[in-house]
Amino acid sequence: MKTIEISQKLRKAMEEELKADRFDHTLGVAYTASSMAMVHGADVQKALIAGMLHDCAKCMSHDKQYEICKDNNIEVSEVERRNKGLLHAKVGSFLAADKYKIEDKEILDAIRYHTTGRPGMTLLEKIVFIADFIEPNRKDLPEMDEIRREAFEDIDKCLKHILKNTLIYLESSDKECDPMTRTTYEYYMEEK
DSSP states (O other), X not given: OOHHXXXXXXXXXXXXXXXXXXXXHHHHHHHHHHHHHHHHTOOHHHHHHHHHHTTTTTTSXXXXXXXXXXXXXXXXXXXXXXXXXXXXXXXXXXXXXXXXOOOOHHHHHHHHTTTTOOTTOOHHHHHHHHHHHHOTTSOOOTTHHHHHHHHHHOHHHHHHHHHHHHHHHHHHXXXXXXXXXXXXXXXXXXXX
């Protein structure tokens, strides 16, 4: 199947699976990720596919996501049990492989780590992580104009900026942070 056919098939599937606002966000991430891939020399089609599927589990209930993890031996941390917004990345990566027949590990990992990041991210993982944060439908967050510029000029600077702002937001709003986000931040702050 040609890439354009895969892209159209996934777009249609996501339109059926997701709520309208989540579908708009998904399109924003897919097209932002593919644009970033063009600028940074990553595979444009992989970026488009990963962006299109990154939230494929987002509209499932937390109980359903947990059930999928349990049935498929996907490890769930205590933080993920308590925070409904975190588990969809792992479940989405599983669904991308199982339901949507994506076999490319790089795409699956980009979906898996789009919420927390991880140390030693691939270029595609960075792109999807950043695109999820900066896509045009996102609410305007502090320093968004600067972060959007950095996304196309200096991807590592942008990544660090988003991680820093995310930790500040979570701490100031008294929300629980997935330890992987802090680990990712510390890794990139130490990296020269």
